Amino acid sequence: xxxxxxxxxxxxxxxxxxxxxxxxxxxxxxLLLNMGPQHPATHGVLKVILELEGERLVKSTPVLGYLHRxxxxxxxxxxxxxxxxxxxxxxxxxxxxxxxxxxxxxxxxMNITVPDRAEYLRTIVAEVQRIVGHQFWxxxxxxxxxxxxxxxxxxxxxxxxxxxFDELCGARLTTSWYRIGGVERDLTPSLLDKLKQFLxxxxxxxDEYQVFLETNRIWVGRTKGxxxxxxxxAVSFGLSGPTLRGSGVDYDLRKAQPYSAYPKCEFSVPLGKxxxxxxxxxxxxxxxxxxxxIIRQCLEQMQDGPIMADVPSVTLPPKQRxxxxxxxxxxxxxxxxxGFDAPPGEIYCGxxxxxxxxxxxxxxxxxxxxYRLKIRAPSFIxxxxxxxxxxxxxxxxxxxxxxxxxxVMGECxx
Amino acid sequence: xxxxxxxxxxQNDFSAALVRTVEWRGELSVTVMRGRLHEVAQxxxxxxxxxxxxxxxxxxxxxxxxxxxxxxVYEFYSIRKRHQIRLKTRVPExxxxxxxxxxxxxxxxxxxxxxxxxxxxxxxxxxxxxxxxLPDDYTEGYPLRKDFPxxxxxxxxxxxxxxxxxx
Numbered sequence: 001x002x003x004x005x006x007x008x009x010x011x012x013x014x015x016x017x018x019x020x021x022x023x024x025x026x027x028x029x030x031l032l033l034n035m036g037p038q039h040p041a042t043h044g045v046l047k048v049i050l051e052l053e054g055e056r057l058v059k060s061t062p063v064l065g066y067l068h069r070x071x072x073x074x075x076x077x078x079x080x081x082x083x084x085x086x087x088x089x090x091x092x093x094x095x096x097x098x099x100x101x102x103x104x105x106x107x108x109x110m111n112i113t114v115p116d117r118a119e120y121l122r123t124i125v126a127e128v129q130r131i132v133g134h135q136f137w138x139x140x141x142x143x144x145x146x147x148x149x150x151x152x153x154x155x156x157x158x159x160x161x162x163x164x165f166d167e168l169c170g171a172r173l174t175t176s177w178y179r180i181g182g183v184e185r186d187l188t189p190s191l192l193d194k195l196k197q198f199l200x201x202x203x204x205x206x207d208e209y210q211v212f213l214e215t216n217r218i219w220v221g222r223t224k225g226x227x228x229x230x231x232x233x234a235v236s237f238g239l240s241g242p243t244l245r246g247s248g249v250d251y252d253l254r255k256a257q258p259y260s261a262y263p264k265c266e267f268s269v270p271l272g273k274x275x276x277x278x279x280x281x282x283x284x285x286x287x288x289x290x291x292x293x294i295i296r297q298c299l300e301q302m303q304d305g306p307i308m309a310d311v312p313s314v315t316l317p318p319k320q321r322x323x324x325x326x327x328x329x330x331x332x333x334x335x336x337x338x339g340f341d342a343p344p345g346e347i348y349c350g351x352x353x354x355x356x357x358x359x360x361x362x363x364x365x366x367x368x369x370x371y372r373l374k375i376r377a378p379s380f381i382x383x384x385x386x387x388x389x390x391x392x393x394x395x396x397x398x399x400x401x402x403x404x405x406x407x408v409m410g411e412c413x414x
Numbered sequence: 415x416x417x418x419x420x421x422x423x424x425q426n427d428f429s430a431a432l433v434r435t436v437e438w439r440g441e442l443s444v445t446v447m448r449g450r451l452h453e454v455a456q457x458x459x460x461x462x463x464x465x466x467x468x469x470x471x472x473x474x475x476x477x478x479x480x481x482x483x484x485x486x487v488y489e490f491y492s493i494r495k496r497h498q499i500r501l502k503t504r505v506p507e508x509x510x511x512x513x514x515x516x517x518x519x520x521x522x523x524x525x526x527x528x529x530x531x532x533x534x535x536x537x538x539x540x541x542x543x544x545x546x547x548l549p550d551d552y553t554e555g556y557p558l559r560k561d562f563p564x565x566x567x568x569x570x571x572x573x574x575x576x577x578x579x580x581x
Binding site: 237251345388 | 493
C-alpha cells in the first residue's frame with residue numbers, strides 16, 4: 001500500500017524479528033490540530049496550531065489577534081488623561097497595575113514628582129492588585145489542569161478584594177483609580193479597617209491553597225518538570241516577571257529600578273531553580289506573602305499629606321473644587337479637551353506588573369496627544385516562547401503552558 | 415556602566431555608523447545607519463562590558479514628512495550590568511527593509527513580526543515574517559502608519575437612515 005501524502009513515513013518492524021511476518025506495517029503521520037480559539041483553557045480567544053506526532057507536540061504556532069482592538073492607534077487620538085480608562089482594558093483582570101504603569105510613564109515624560117502619601121497609596125493598591133492577580137492565576141491554572149477546589153477558595157478570597165476595589169473607586173475590574181500625578185481619592189477609615197482585617201485573614205489562607213495543591217498528586221505530576229526553560233533562553237526570549245524568575249534570573253523591576261514606595265519597604269524576590277511550571281507556581285505563592293508584607297509596611301509608614309502632585313498645568317483639580325470653583329472647572333475642562341502640553345521627546349518606562357514587565361514607550365512631538373504610544377505587553381512576549389517551551393510535551397501539557405504564563409488575551413492582542 | 419561611558423564607547427568604536435546620540439530623562443538613545451544596525455546590535459549583545467542580554471521591546475514610529483520615513487526602535491537592557499539603551503534606525507518608504515535581530519535575541523521574533531504587521535517594515539532574514547495580530551489576508555494597509563485613518567474611512571457618512579419626520 002502506497003501513501004501519497006509526503007508527510008507520511010512508514011516504520012517497519014525489524015525484518016529479523018521473529019514476529020515480523022505476522023505484524024502489519026505501522027503507519028505514522030503528523031497531525032495538525034487546532035486548539036482554540038474557543039477553548040476554555042486558553043484564557044480568552046487564542047488559537048494555537050499544534051503539529052503532533054502521536055500525542056507529542058512537534059511544533060506549535062500561536063495565532064494571535066482575535067482580541068485586537070487597536071489600542072495603540074486609539075491612544076494617538078486622545079489626550080494623555082483620556083487614555084487611562086483604555087489601559088483598564090489591556091489586562092482586564094488587573095486594571096490597577098496597568099493604570100499605574102501608564103501613569104508612571106506619563107509622569108516620567110512630564111517630569112512630575114508624586115507626593116509621598118500618593119506613592120504609598122499607589123504601592124498599597126498595586127500590591128493588593130498583585131494579590132488579586134496571583135489568586136486569579138492560581139485558581140484558573142489549577143482548574144485548567146484538574147484541581148477544582150482551590151479555584152473556589154481563591155475566588156472566595158478574591159471577592160473580598162473585589163468588593164474593596166468597588167468601595168475604593170466604584171468598579172471591580174475597570175478601576176481607573178490612578179491619575180497622572182497622584183491618585184483619584186484617598187483611603188477612607190472603613191477601607192483601611194477592611195484592608196487590615198484582610199491582611200490578618202489572608203496568610204493562613206495561602207497555606208490552605210498550598211495544602212490543596214501540593215498534596216494533589218495529579219496536579220504535582222502535571223506541573224513538575226513541565227515547560228522547562230533555561231535561564232539563558234528565558235532572558236533571550238525577553239520573558240519577565242515570575243516566568244523569568246522561575247528560571248532563577250534575579251530580575252525584578254521593583255528592585256532593579258526601584259520606584260514608588262518600594263525602596264522604603266523590605267521584601268525579598270523569590271527565585272526558582274528548575275525553571276518549570278512548579279517553580280513558577282511556587283514563586284507566585286511566595287510573592288503573595290511578600291505582598292502582604294509590603295502592604296503592612298506601607299500602612300505603618302504612611303503619613304498624612306496631599307494625594308496629588310501640585311502641577312496645575314498637568315494634574316487634575318480635586319473633584320469637589322471642580323463643582324464649586326470656576327477656575328478649577330475651567331482647568332478640568334481644558335485638561336480633558338485639549339490636554340496638557342507635553343515636551344517633545346521619547347521615554348520608555350517599565351513597571352513590574354504581576355505578569356511581568358509592563359512598559360509604555362511614548363513618543364511626543366509636543367501638544368496634548370501622544371504621537372506614538374507602544375505598549376510592551378508581557379503576555380504577548382511570553383507567547384513568543386510558547387513554541388520553544390512546548391516542544392516535546394504532550395497535548396494536555398499545552399494547557400499547563402498557557403497557564404504558566406498567566407496569559408490574558410486583552411493584553412496580548414491589545 | 416554610566417550612560418556617558420556607554421555613549422562614548424559607542425562613539426569610539428562606531429563613529430562612522432552613528433547618526434545621532436540623545437540623552438533625555440536619564441535614557442540614552444542612539445540612532446545608527448541602517449546598514450550597520452546588525453553589527454552594532456551584535457556588539458551590544460556580545461561585548462562583555464556592554465552585555466545587553468535582554469530585549470525589552472521593538473517598536474516603530476512613522477514620520478511621514480521626513481525623507482527616511484520610518485524609524486525602527488529597539489530597546490535593550492542588561493540584567494547583569496543594569497543599564498539600558500535604545501537603538502534606532504531610519505528606513506525610507508521605498509526600501510522598507512531592516513536586518514532582523516532574531517539571531518541575537520530570540521524574543522525579537524514576535525516583536526519584529528508585530529512591527530511588520532502594524533507598520534509594514536520588513537525584516538531581512540526573519541524566520542517567519544507573517545502578520546501576527548491582523549488576519550493574514552488583511553489588505554487595507556498598515557494601521558499604525560500615519561496615513562491610515564484615525565477615525566474611520568468615512569463609511570459612516572454614507573449610511574442611509576430613516577427620516578422619522580417623513581412618515
